[in-house]
Amino acid sequence: MDAMRALNPSSRKRLPDPRRAGVPEFEALAxxxxxxxxxxxxxxxxxxxxxxxxxxxxxxxxxxxxxxxxTPFDPPARQAEARKAQIEWFVDHLVREVRPLTEAVxxxxxxxxxxxxxxxxxxxxxxxxxxxxxxxxGTT
Amino acid sequence: xxxxxxxxxxxxxxxxxxxLRLELVGTWExxxxxxxxxxAFLTPRLLEEAYAADDMGLYVVFLQRHRVEVGLKLIxxxxxxxxxGSHNIDTLWNRCDQxxxxxxxxxxxxxxxxxxxxxxxxxxxVDPGAATFRYPVDLKNQPWKRGQVDLVELEKAGAxxxxxxxxxxREAAAAEPMPxxxxxxxxxxxxxxxxxxxxxxxxxxxxxxxxxxxx
Numbered sequence: 395m396d397a398m399r400a401l402n403p404s405s406r407k408r409l410p411d412p413r414r415a416g417v418p419e420f421e422a423l424a425x426x427x428x429x430x431x432x433x434x435x436x437x438x439x440x441x442x443x444x445x446x447x448x449x450x451x452x453x454x455x456x457x458x459x460x461x462x463x464x465t466p467f468d469p470p471a472r473q474a475e476a477r478k479a480q481i482e483w484f485v486d487h488l489v490r491e492v493r494p495l496t497e498a499v500x501x502x503x504x505x506x507x508x509x510x511x512x513x514x515x516x517x518x519x520x521x522x523x524x525x526x527x528x529x530x531x532g533t534t
Numbered sequence: 535x536x537x538x539x540x541x542x543x544x545x546x547x548x549x550x551x552x553x554l555r556l557e558l559v560g561t562w563e564x565x566x567x568x569x570x571x572x573x574a575f576l577t578p579r580l581l582e583e584a585y586a587a588d589d590m591g592l593y594v595v596f597l598q599r600h601r602v603e604v605g606l607k608l609i610x611x612x613x614x615x616x617x618x619g620s621h622n623i624d625t626l627w628n629r630c631d632q633x634x635x636x637x638x639x640x641x642x643x644x645x646x647x648x649x650x651x652x653x654x655x656x657x658x659x660v661d662p663g664a665a666t667f668r669y670p671v672d673l674k675n676q677p678w679k680r681g682q683v684d685l686v687e688l689e690k691a692g693a694x695x696x697x698x699x700x701x702x703x704r705e706a707a708a709a710e711p712m713p714x715x716x717x718x719x720x721x722x723x724x725x726x727x728x729x730x731x732x733x734x735x736x737x738x739x740x741x742x743x744x745x746x747x748x749x
Contacts, residue, residue: 423736424736424737424740427733427736427737427740428733428734428737429567430733431729431730431733431734431737434726434729434730434733435726435730436704436707437713437726438723438726438727438730440707440708440712441712441714441719441722441723441726442723444712444719445712445716445719445720445723447719447720447723449720449723449724449727452727452731455731455735455738458738458739458742458743461743484743487739487743488739488743490739491732491735491736491739492736494732495729495732495733495735495736498725498728498729498731498732499729499732501725501728501729502725502726502729505722505725506713509713509714510713511710511711511713512561512562512563512611512612512710513612513707513710514710514713515561516561516563516564519558519559519561519564520564521729522558523555523558523559526555
């Protein structure tokens with residue numbers, strides 16, 4: 395009986411589920427973000443090299459403020475305040491990222507609609523798929 | 535009242551997260567990457583979470599073999615050749631070799647060949663017709679000689695194959711005609727750079743939020 399119990403998957407060590415680590419939609423989006431950035435970057439480099447484009451230097455990334463801390467021995471009212479501040483911090487940072495990202499995605503999505511060669515077409519489809527994931531975050 | 539077909543294959547806008555948008559994934563590259571994501575997703579979970587995973591794992595072996603076939607067809611597409619309608623890995627491999635020469639990518643192909651030929655031909659030997667792991671018997675109704683498989687080692691080798699193959703097709707991308715005209719180049723470059731920057735910024739924020747907030 396014990397041997398049977400040991401074989402039962404419910405009692406065995408489970409792998410951490412990446413979709414449950416934070417906000418599931420955000421986690422799922424993050425999984426595909428770097429591959430998308432890399433393939434778009436590949437085309438960007440080709441455009442710059444082929445047409446000798448000179449772009450102005452990019453602006454420096456905005457720093458991320460540290461999350462408000464919860465202190466375990468604080469009185470309940472202060473802990474509730476800190477929790478509220480944490481949620482606001484999280485939503486602010488999410489909105490700050492997602493809104494300009496959506497605009498950038500929309501621009502490339504619309505630009506690439508007519509691209510037909512395999513690599514360029516792939517970028518269009520990947521950006522379109524990425525856009526719909528972003529929209530799911532926007533409605534979460 | 536919606537029919538079963540309407541429920542399973544709905545038209546119009548996706549109504550919720552259950553809907554697969556298959557019109558966005560109909561390319562060799564997406565299907566190749568999708569197979570890699572699926573095997574990487576299934577392999578550890580089957581072994582850790584399922585009781586006696588042999589009956590399910592069987593199909594993961596097929597998926598690994600299928601990843602090789604689809605990957606070779608991706609190479610053919612990117613080398614400017616039509617993908618052949620064959621499941622035969624040896625035929626596909628030889629076509630890739632020939633197409634790489636025609637695309638002036640012989641040295642890149644040779645490096646890929648040296649790194650991956652053993653793995654590819656190993657899968658070809660154990661599953662020459664893409665049927666060994668899908669059906670219990672062959673066309674003569676005889677059981678296959680399938681033996682045992684280490685799914686973790688298979689996934690490691692499959693992932694290495696995928697990485698090398700993507701490096702090869704990235705080289706081929708440089709030969710593709712540009713999708714834009716010169717007069718729009720600066721505008722397009724700015725749009726592309728903005729997207730790359732925003733993606734990276736999202737990743738950075740995600741990492742920092744995960745470290746700072748959810749821990």
